Amino acid sequence: MTMKFFGFVAVVVVGILLLAATGDFPEWGDPHSPASEGQVSSFYIERTVNETKVPNMVTAVLADFRGYDTMFETVVIFIAGIGIIAVLRNFGDGAAHVPDPPEPDEGSDLIVRSTCRLVVPLIQLFALYVVAHGHHSPGGGFQGGVMLGASYILLALACGLPAAKRRMGERKAITLAASGIIIYAGWGVACMFCGGNFLDYASLDPLLPGDKAMARSHSMLVVEIGVAFTVTAIMFAIYSNLSTRGRLEKGL
């Protein structure tokens, strides 16, 4: 009881402090706020389109100017996924392996299965569009990858886990997740072979069509594809391990 009281007092005091502090914030969208007027924002705003030919400034900052950060974010996702697999994966007591049933799996009824069969290709197509178009419109590797992973999760929910496992098995998922990071880091190493720094995409322009700016634009696409690989595989791996307590059978 007393702890609850002290907790309540702490919450109220912190809430009042935070609310009082918001009065000093700049107005929403104020062009003269410190964040907008500082050197950092104007650097990106002035140079993104000229130097990278990418209209979506967010992706340009994410994948080019701060590509190093994003690479290790992808590594963090990979490590999180591998950690979840390592903790949850349960190989049982070595009992006889039950083969997966053929196509009409257990799970939900005909309407859900048929709807899912119609919707999943559309989701995957849109996810690929989001990945491929991420540097021109909102989206990118993370969002597209999550959507691709979600399409496999939908398949697992509607048609049973074996149906999804046939398309994205455990071995395939881990390989895909690792290859995503290899694509990203490998592209950075390729920059070094072309005489630039790690992840300095402009040095790749002898290999890619267009000038230095277009080389950076194309490199962002490659890097986003790497991110999408990792995120897709890890999302599905996390779901399949969590929903089956690591046994990877049956599913929900």
Add this chain to the structure above:
Amino acid sequence: MIWQFDIIILVFMVVAAIIALRVKDLLGATLVFGIYSFLICLLWAEMGAVDVAFTEAAVGAGVSTVIMIATVFATARRSRD
């Protein structure tokens, strides 16, 4: 930015957050949490942060809801406190 719209979204967000904390049925709490994610996604989209809104819709409202539901099914359906 339309401030009336913002107020409505913010009020619903607070309501959704309180419901998600109070509901004993964890499955229901998870779904309310999904509603919360969609509301903040709406707020971000409306304030012009489209990339963040997209991520929130895909990760926060989509996959993490499913992952939490999977966890609820694998553990206990009802909260004990």
